Amino acid sequence: MSSLVAGSGSTVPLLAVDDLHVEFATRDGLVRAVNGVSFELRAGETIAILGESGSGKSVTAQAIMGILPTPPARITAGSIRLEGRELVGLRERDYRGVRGRQIAMIFQDALSSLNPVTCVGEQIAEMFRIHDGAGHGAAKAAAIEVMERVRIPGAARRYGDYPHQFSGGMRQRIMIAMMIALKPQVLIADEPTTALDVTVQSQIMDLLAELKTEHNMGLILITHDLGVVADVAQHITVMYAGRTMEQGPVDDIYSRPANPYTRGLLESIPNLEAKTGRLPAIQGLPPNLLRIPPGCPYNPRCPLAQEICTHEPAPALLQVEGSHHSACHFAQEVRSYGIHRAVQG
Amino acid sequence: MASTEPSRAESSGSILRVRDLVKNYPIMRGVVFKKQVGTVSAVDGVSFDLAPGQTLALVGESGCGKSTVGRLLVGLERPTSGSVVVDGVDLATLSPKQLLEKRRDIQIILQDPYTSLDPRMTVSSIIGEPFEIHPKSLPQGRTKRQAVAELMDRVGLNPEFLSRYPHQFSGGQRQRIGIARALALRPKIIVADEPVSALDVSIQAQVMNLLMDLRDDFGLSYVFISHDVSVVRQIADEIAVMYLGRVAELGSADQLIARPNHPYTQALLSAVPLPDPIVQRTRERITLGGDLPSPADPPAGCRFHTRCFKAQAICAAEQPVLRPVDGAHVAACHFPEPMYDLAGGGSAR
Amino acid sequence: MSESLSRPAPAVEAALEGGDTSAPRSQLGDAWHDLRHSALFWVSAVIIGAVLAIAAFPNAFADAAKTSALTGGCDFADFLQSPSEAHWFGTDQLGCDIYSFTIFGARPSIAVGLIAALLTTVLGTVVGVISGYYGGIVDSLLSRLVDIFFGLPLLLGGIVILSALTFPSIWGVVFVLVILGWVSAARLVRGTTIEAKNQDFVLAARALGATNSRIMWRHVLPNAVGPSIVVAVISLGGYIGAEATFSYLGLGLKDPDFSWGTMIAAAQSSFFQAPWTLLFPAGFLTVTVLAVILMGEAVRDGLDPKSRA
C-alpha cells in the first residue's frame, strides 16, 4: 500500500517514508510497533506526527535516524529515502555521515540526553570538532555562535556551565543548539516541549519555527498534543497502533477530520474558552501491540464501528480530497459530520 | 502579612481555610556538621478558602510552589508559619495521634503514575494500605479484599486485577489506582497534584471525568493543582494563579479566564495553545522574556517585575498586595487592568 | 456519601469469585521468567547445587575415615601417587587420598563464604537502611565510619587482623570477612534506600499516615535490598576465595581442620612433581567461585528492568 501523499510537486521530496514496518522481538512475542507508515517532507516544511503514547511515533523517528536497537528491533518492510537515497539497510559506517549532518533529532528529556559531567559549551563544540574537524578555538567560537542563535542569554559566559545549572527550557535550547550545529536538512523533534511549562513551550516552538525558516530545514514535530502544533505544522500525520490513520493539511485535519480517531482526539482536548462539563473522552485503551485487533485497529474503541470494521482487513489510506487522506471505511461520512466542540458547535 | 487575607467576606462555611502559609527550606552545606547558607522561599503568604463540594485550582509554572502548598495541606511538610484549618480544626494544634485521625479527611493524589505506586506491592495491597493504617475506616461488614474490589470498580478498574502489579497497567489505569487509594478513607478533601499531567489527552479526559463524577457522588472538595489552564478550566470553581510562592490573582474560574487582571495571568493564558490553527495563527500572544528567577533569591518588591511587560519603578520597590478588582476577584498588582479574549473566545465564531 | 459503596456491585462479587485468570507477575516473577531461559543461570545453578550437596552431605560422596591418618586414611607408603582407580585424584605427600580431602574440604570453604555473606548483608542492610532513611547526623556519622572501613583493603586488613588474633580458626576468618566486608553492602543499601525513600510512593504512604517503621519495612526495604542480594551472591564468591587465601597464608584453618585453601597451601612444595595435588582443590575452588559470580550476574540481569522490553 504505497500512498505517497503530501504535496503534489514533481521534485523528489527531501525525506520520503513509505510503508514502513518495524517489529520488536520481545520475551512475550512480536511487538508490531510500526505497521505501514508513509509520509513526505519537503525542505522548509513542518509536518507533525500525532498519536497517543505507544502509537509508534518514536519508533518511526528512531528508524529514520537509524538508531533503532537491533536486535530486538527489525525493519521488516518499507523504505526511508533522503533526497532519493535509500536509508533502510544502509551500513552503520555510512549512516554516521547522515546522522547529525543530514538528519538530527532532539528528545523530550534534554537533561538525560546531555552529558552531566561535561560543560554544555564543550558538548556543542565537540560536534564541530568531530564532524567538521574544527580546531579548538574555532570549535569554541562556533559553539558560542550557535548558543547565541538559540538565544541563550550570556552565551559566552555560560559556555562552561553544566547541564544541571540550566532550567528545563534552557536545556532544551542547548539540545537544539547541538542539533542545528551542523546545519542538518531534516530536524526531528520528539515531544520537544512535553516536559516544559506553557510559557516556555511557546518560546521553544517559536524558536524551532524560526530556525527552520532560517536554514530551510524540513522539521518533523512528534507530539501527542494537538494544541501545540496547530499553528506550526503545515501537514499532519495521525498515527494509531503503528498505522497512519489520517494525513493532510493542518486546517483540514482540525476543521474537518475524516477519521473517527482524529475526531476523538480533537474532542477530548479541554477547552479553555468554556467549561464544558464532562469531556467527550475516547473510551478504552490503545491496543496491546502484541495483539492488535483484526480489521481496523481502532474498532474496539470506535463509536462508529460497524461489522465491516472487524471483518474486512484494515482500511487503506485513501484520498478524501486533495492531499487529505484517511484510513477509515466511513471517511467521507465522518468528514461531513464535523467535530463537536462545545462552544464552536 | 495579614493584608493578604482574601477580601472574601465569608469563610466560616469553608471546609478548608488557609492563612498566610509560608514555607522556607534551608540551604545546607557541610559534610558532618551542616550549616545553613541560605533560604529557598517556596511559599510566601498564601491564603485561600475552599467551600464544601467546590474545587479550587492552584495554577502556575513549575517551581512556583503549588506542589509545596499541596504537601503542606496534607501534612507532608510542616509550614514555617501560617495555618491550615481543616473543617474548623487548625492542624498545628493537633497531637500526632489526632493528626493521624485528621489525615483521613484530607488525602492526596500524586502526579506521576509511574513512581507513586510501590512496584513491589500488588494492587490490592496498595489500595488496601489505607485500611491497614486506619483499620476503623474499613466499611462495616466488609473484608479488606471486598472493600478494595469495590473501590476498583468505582474508579473503573476491573476488580479481577486485584493481585496484579502496577507495571502491568497503563499510565491512566495506574492513576486510577492512585485515586482509589486516596478515596479509601472517604476523605472530605482531596488534593490532586497534577493528576493528569503525565497522561495522553484522550486518557486525560477519562480521568478528569472520573474525578468530576467522584466529586459529585461523594461530595468531595478538591484542591486541584495543575500547570494546564485548559484542564483546570473544566473542573475548577475558583482559580488561584501562583508565581514564585505567592498568589498573583484569585477569582472565580469564569471571571479570571474571561477578564484576567494580573499581567502574569494574562501572559499565562495567552501562551495556552489552542487546538484551532486559524485562531492560533491570528491571536495576540504575550511572550515572557527570560526564565523564572530562583526562589533562593526572589526579586524584591513584586516578584514578577523582572519579567513583567508593565513593570514600573514602584514594582521593584514595593510588594503589591491582593486587592479586589471585581467583587471576590483579587489581584496582586500595582496596575491591575482587565484584558479580554485571551482564551481565543473573540474569534471562535 | 457511603451510598455508592454500600452494597458490592454484582461485577465485584463475580470478580472476587472468579479471580484473575491471567497471571499477575511480580518483578521477582519477571526475573524468574528471564532466568529460566538463561543458559548461564542453569550451568551455574547445577554447579552450585552439586557443591552445596557435597558440602552438606560429604559422607555420601566419600569416606570420612580416609581423611585422617589416625583412622588409617593415609598411607605414607602411597605418597604422591598419580590419579588411579584407588585414588581418583591421586595422593598427597603424606599419602592421603586427595579425592576424600577435596570432598570433605568443601564444607569449611562453603560455610565460611555463606556465613560471611549472610552476616555482611544483614549488617550492611541494617546500617544502610537506617543511615539512608533517617539521614541527618546519624547518616553523617555512619557514613564516615563506612568510609574508614572502606579504605581498608580486604586482604591486607585481613592479614593484619588475623595475624594479631590468638584464635585462628574458621570463626576468625568469618569475623574478619564480616568486619571488612559489611561496608560495601552498607554503602550500596544506603544509596538504594535514599533513592527509594524519595520516591512518590513513600510520600503517598506518609500522606495516608503510615509510621516510619511501616514505611521502612513495607516500602523502603523491599525496594532497596534487590541490588544488595546480587552483591551478596557475587561477594560470596569472593569470600570463598578469601578464606582459601587466608588459609593458604596460614592465617585461616589449622590442623587438623582443613579446607580447599589449606590443601592448596600444602600442595606448594609438591605440585611440580605432582600437579594433581594442586589441580583438584584449586579446580574445585575456581569452578565454585566462578559459578557463584556468574550466578550473581545472571540474577542481576534478571532483576534489572532495563534489560527487558
Ligand SMILES: Nc1ncnc2c1ncn2[C@@H]1O[C@H](COP(=O)(O)OP(=O)(O)O)[C@@H](O)[C@H]1O
Ligand atoms: N526496545 C524496545 N523493545 C521492545 N518494544 C519496544 C522497544 N521500543 C519501543 N517498543 C514498542 O514500540 C511501541 C511504540 O513505541 P513508541 O514509538 O515509543 O510510541 P510513541 O512514541 O508513539 O509513544 C511501544 O508499544 C513499545 O512498547
Ligand code: SF4
Ligand atoms: S474503519 Fe471503522 S472502526 Fe476504523 S475508524 Fe473507521 S469507522 Fe472506526
Ligand code: SF4
Ligand atoms: S506590580 Fe508591577 S511588576 Fe508586578 S505584575 Fe503588576 S505591573 Fe507587573
Ligand SMILES: [Mg+2]
Ligand atoms: Mg514517544
